[in-house]
Amino acid sequence: MTVFDDLVGQDRAVDVLRQAAAAGAEVLAGGRGAGMTHAWLFTGPPGSGRTEAAQAFAAALLCSSGGCGHCELCHQVAVGSHPDVETVRPQGLSYGVKETRELVLRAAGAPTLGRWRVILFEDAQRATEAAANALLKAIEEPPPRTVWLLCSPSPDDMMITIRSRCRVVTLRTPSTEAVAHVLATRENVTPELAAFAARAAQGNVSRARRLALDDEVRRRREAVLSLPRSLTGLGACVDAAERLVKTSAEDAEEATTRLNEAETTELRKIYGEGSSGKGLNKGLVRGGAGAVKELEDRQKSRATRVRRDSLDLALLDLAAFYRDVLAVQLGAVVELSTEDRRADLDALARASIPEDTLRRIDAIMVCRERLEANVNPQMALESMTISLWKPRL
Secondary structure, three states: OOOOOOOOOOHHHHHHHHHHHHHHHHHHOOOOOOOOOOEEEEEOOOOOOHHHHHHHHHHHHHOOOOOOOOOHHHHHHHHOOOOOEEEEOOOOOOEOHHHHHHHHHHHOOOOOOOOOEEEEEOOHHHEOHHHHHHHHHHHHOOOOOEEEEEEEOOHHHOOHHHHOOOEEEEOOOOOHHHHHHHHHHHOOOOHHHHHHHHHHHOOOHHHHHHHHHOHHHHHHHHHHHOHHHHOOOHHHHHHHHHHHHHHHHHHHHHHHHHHHHHHHHHHHHHOOOOOOOOOOOOOOOOOHHHHHHHHHHHHHHHHHHHHHHHHHHHHHHHHHHHHHHHHHHHOOOOOOOOHHHHHHHHHHHHHOOHHHHHHHHHHHHHHHHHHHOOOOHHHHHHHHHHHHHOOOO
């Protein structure tokens, strides 16, 4: 099993990356290495595996066998411990110029083990304009052994000057059948559950895995998809919006609390809290309080991002529901991602017209845009739920 085997339904992209890894090995041997470049941009819809593809490519570049998947180097890349691979995960709403300049300085170093130094930048579209300009300079003139792997949903999300200097690897949404096969064969779930999770996740492999393996994730999706039938009046719309905000806050807290505690404890240890022995005190050494405060600020920003991502996922589920309503209304012969809510789909399809359904989908998309623009979540969601209840107000 190679490092590329987990890239479900991405045969074309895998071929490109295998050839580039081979070209990289040729460069290391003193050859021309046509097909290898120092800047790559991995794009594709959520769940298509942008980060996974970039990580697999990093392993293939560093492994002498082109990403065999079972050697120590491949294992180190997979678990994030390889000294020559730095993964950047923007924790907040954006990635600033100060952080980018520090990253560029680290990227300029020579590889520890003699092959490549790889910078894997997840969600690179979150870089601010100033940060993107700093990144551009590093990509234009990279050190000979440094490779940049940038990930973003679309090439258009990146500055044109950056994407024009990158080789773009476009990933596609895997088919339901391909995702279901992976779940059934690798996660040992029943074929029925695998088919449901793959269909509900709309090709998002990681979400399909969570739906198949976690009862709580399925329960939350069920709560979101039951929202349309609960919108029976103005008060119900306000209540539904409040429930969505509360649920997203609970999800964010659950996802971040343990990580926050571990990060804070580790940082306090670094600055000497709890140390014993002659000449040591039990409090933080100089500079420790400021470092802890800076960490707490980053954690708050990350919690905001996680909360917003949780809300956005709920909105995408709602949009999928109304898209399926529209398909039923138009008699389209397509796969319905919310087939498990067939009774609700049929009832709403009979009670409304396609124009109403399109207005409802538009209301969800407008709500997503407002949330991205930092509109108060409660206000944005209340406006949306009212439009879902009465699309022609």
